[in-house]
Amino acid sequence: MSVVTRFAPSPTGDLHIGGVRTAIFNWLFAKSQGGKFLLRIEDTDKSRSDAKYLDSIINSLSWLDINWDENIVFQSKNIDYHCYVANKLLDNGCAYKCYLSNEEVQALKEKNDKIGLRKYRDFEEELNAPYVIRFKMPLHGTIEFHDHIKSNLSMNCSDLDDFVILRQDSTPTYLLACVADDHKMGITHVIRGDDHVANTFKQIAIYKSLDWKIPSFYHIPLIHSEDGKKLSKRNHDVGISYYRKLGILPDALFNYLLRLGWSSGNTEIISRDKAVECFTLGGEKGRSIQSPARLNFDKLLYINGFYLRNTESDRLYEMIENELKIEDRFIPIVKCAIDYMKIRSRTLVELKEFVTDIFGSELPKYVVPKPELSHIGKNLLHEFDISKGEEKLRELATAYGVKFKEIASFLRFALSGREISPSIFEMVQCLGYDLSRQRIENALRL
């Protein structure tokens, strides 16, 4: 049997960082098994869904290079099918029309009155009143399933309500739509956040009532924020676009998220190809932890720095090209500088700023005060030609009796305007002799 997984976000906001990890797991699982990875948009809640978020989901997944097979499935387009399934359940006696009003339901829930909630469960008549369709939960027994992450789970049916599957307006609820769509799409493995475990018992009851094949379930723990709290939409760091804006590379985010709650021995840096090769989830050799993992920004930055300095400079240039506001004649200089600056940057944004501030114009931004330079030092620099190179400069410093360090820090200031920069002759190499001379003369005059 070939594997089919799916990622099923709802278009109600910026793609959640936890959702991204779920997508990665699903994608990786499918790829590692030679199966298919499908994308389904759960847009049945019209009031909360928005087309702009659909774009952002597609855009974000593409950015991460997580590609899906076949066409996107829109849950809202399957509503007829959901209704058909609900009626089937009604016909085979596994569901019933419930005429309870909203207020009545609320009052019953407050009293935790499960019996009262089932008032219409065995009601024979047809009333001419609005109704919802409720699923007939078995009164006794247990529902059990083997979760490949959490192992065997079970729950007493008596703890489960007769939940709504079709609303008053004849639209399906999540519990029904999800089962129906997963079945229709031939999903074999459901990998999702463990906020869905409680739903799974209910969904399994639906599968059984329909005599449908039950997929394998993998419930992965949720991701928590840095302070150990639940990730809240109020926090800026839950949406993927935050990381993108910050200059995180997609491969770095992929790698970082993969290692959150999953591991392959002690390996920290795992390329996409390698991940596809060695990914397993659950089962005998599967590596996935059981409790929520916290986001750790420092580690993300470290991983990002690693990917940054191991990415071809030309590639990096392409990534920042559009945001670079520099004259054309500085482009070759900037390109050259990326070679030296990528090792010193942790994000693309940082790289872009370094490179434009230091190499994007005639003179650098002087962001620190000019260091002291002795008279002898000045004389030396007036005489020295930068094109002669480092050896010559050292010789001259010795001859003049000036510390190389003194000259070097002045040159660093002259060429970069800051205390932190590539080495002096790396900068000279990028700037060229003329521009370098110009910068030195200018600094000498300051």
Added chain:
RNA sequence: GCUUCCAUCGUCUAGAGGCCUAGGACAUCACCCUUUCACGGUGAAAACACGGGUUCGAAUCCCGUUGGGAGUACCA
């Protein structure tokens, strides 16, 4: 409250009864490299939540306590 799941350094994790005086990574600190900063290298500090069992032997199995997560919608 009820249901259910979980528990190794500050954080992410390795660990599937003896290989563990518990390993790696980030962060921290020291030193080395060095014209600055990074990168790189070496080293330090840092954890099996607690209490009972089972066993010749437990981080690993069982029970309890404590702590944490998730769910408890005509939302997904």
